[in-house]
Amino acid sequence: MRIHRALLAGLAAAAVTALVATGCFLTSAQIFAHFDLPNPVTVDSQTHPFERVAADLNQIQQYRAQKSKLMGLSDIAVVGTFTNLSGPAGTIEVWITPGPTNFSTVAQVKSGAVRLWGPESIGAAGTGAAVVTLTRQNSDNLFTAAGKSILINQAKGNGMFTLYAFGTAGVYKIRVDHGSLVLVLDAGE
Amino acid sequence: MKHLAAIAAIACAFAAEPAHAVGVGVGAFGGVGIPIIQQDTGQGPLIGLRLPVRLLSFVTVEPYYSHTTGRESDRSFGDITVVYDGIDVSSYGANLLLTFGGRLQLYPYAGVGSFHLTRPSFDETRTGYNFGLGLGVSPLSRLSLHLRGELAAAVSGGVSRKWANLTAGLTYHLFQFPVR
Numbered sequence: 001m002r003i004h005r006a007l008l009a010g011l012a013a014a015a016v017t018a019l020v021a022t023g024c025f026l027t028s029a030q031i032f033a034h035f036d037l038p039n040p041v042t043v044d045s046q047t048h049p050f051e052r053v054a055a056d057l058n059q060i061q062q063y064r065a066q067k068s069k070l071m072g073l074s075d076i077a078v079v080g081t082f083t084n085l086s087g088p089a090g091t092i093e094v095w096i097t098p099g100p101t102n103f104s105t106v107a108q109v110k111s112g113a114v115r116l117w118g119p120e121s122i123g124a125a126g127t128g129a130a131v132v133t134l135t136r137q138n139s140d141n142l143f144t145a146a147g148k149s150i151l152i153n154q155a156k157g158n159g160m161f162t163l164y165a166f167g168t169a170g171v172y173k174i175r176v177d178h179g180s181l182v183l184v185l186d187a188g189e
Numbered sequence: 190m191k192h193l194a195a196i197a198a199i200a201c202a203f204a205a206e207p208a209h210a211v212g213v214g215v216g217a218f219g220g221v222g223i224p225i226i227q228q229d230t231g232q233g234p235l236i237g238l239r240l241p242v243r244l245l246s247f248v249t250v251e252p253y254y255s256h257t258t259g260r261e262s263d264r265s266f267g268d269i270t271v272v273y274d275g276i277d278v279s280s281y282g283a284n285l286l287l288t289f290g291g292r293l294q295l296y297p298y299a300g301v302g303s304f305h306l307t308r309p310s311f312d313e314t315r316t317g318y319n320f321g322l323g324l325g326v327s328p329l330s331r332l333s334l335h336l337r338g339e340l341a342a343a344v345s346g347g348v349s350r351k352w353a354n355l356t357a358g359l360t361y362h363l364f365q366f367p368v369r
Contacts, residue, residue, distance in 0.1 A: 029226035032264045071348045184229045188348035
């Protein structure tokens with residue numbers, strides 16, 4: 001009977017150890033959050049060659065709630081609908097800088113920022129391929145390791161970064177509807 | 190009152206059955222794996238195999254293999270719906286069971302294993318821990334039915350993905366000593 005009790009106590013101790021090792025039940029979680037881009041956004045090579053978005057994840061309630069326990073990002077995706085309004089086929093890219101920046105040309109963005117996502121192909125205006133709907137699944141492989149690393153570090157830090165979105169064809173006019181950066185926060189103790 | 194008396198008599202008969210000291214069995218189980226505070230995967234069916242090895246009348250070590258097929262999970266906001274592919278979990282390891290009773294057993298258990306988590310563009314192997322409570326009923330000498338509820342946690346760094354697993358299974362006892 002003593003052995004029985006000792007084993008039971010050992011099992012309980014193992015369970016408690018496992019609980020501690022895995023992070024507490026209630027505070028270790030994967031939480032969905034999204035940072036919405038202005039809707040709609042139109043980038044025009046002639047008048048507005050890129051869209052700059054000063055992102056502050058602290059605006060997201062789920063992020064604020066988990067920030068002190070944030071261990072990383074379990075999943076990242078860019079979603080939305082991209083429509084080529086005029087111009088030839090090309091691609092779309094999103095670049096990132098840690099913290100706030102305010103570049104004024106695409107050349108400055110490319111020299112001072114890091115490509116976060118893309119290129120994603122978009123067809124010539126007026127064709128069936130001129131509208132690209134991005135889901136999590138087809139957005140997933142378009143992230144770069146370097147850009148993702150900046151995003152994760154900023155998410156774990158002050159939550160602030162700057163995004164730049166633009167087309168790569170010489171002439172483009174692309175509208176982004178319901179664009180959003182969707183995240184799964186990895187929270188623990 | 191008669192019903193209560195009958196139930197009590199059956200329970201006593203089961204509980205009074207002497208437990209075998211040692212034995213080896215093989216079992217299969219199925220159920221459901223329910224994600225706990227994971228907003229990017231859905232619950233899914235779970236199947237698996239067990240190989241319980243009773244070392245003492247109240248101690249069983251049980252190597253196991255299980256597989257959970259996670260279903261998709263949708264998250265909607267505004268006009269956008271984001272669909273997450275479910276996470277499949279293949280795990281193998283061993284549990285330690287402390288069994289009480291004879292033909293009717295209530296047993297706590299805990300275990301450790303290797304958890305392989307996959308979905309498109311996500312592939313990780315983590316150390317995992319199980320702990321739970323089982324109820325075993327043995328209507329025949331070589332066959333037992335097991336109902337279990339457990340928490341399974343796959344750990345990486347300071348965070349874990351957790352599931353509540355509810356299973357029902359049958360175990361066939363290949364040999365046991367002393368022979369009944």
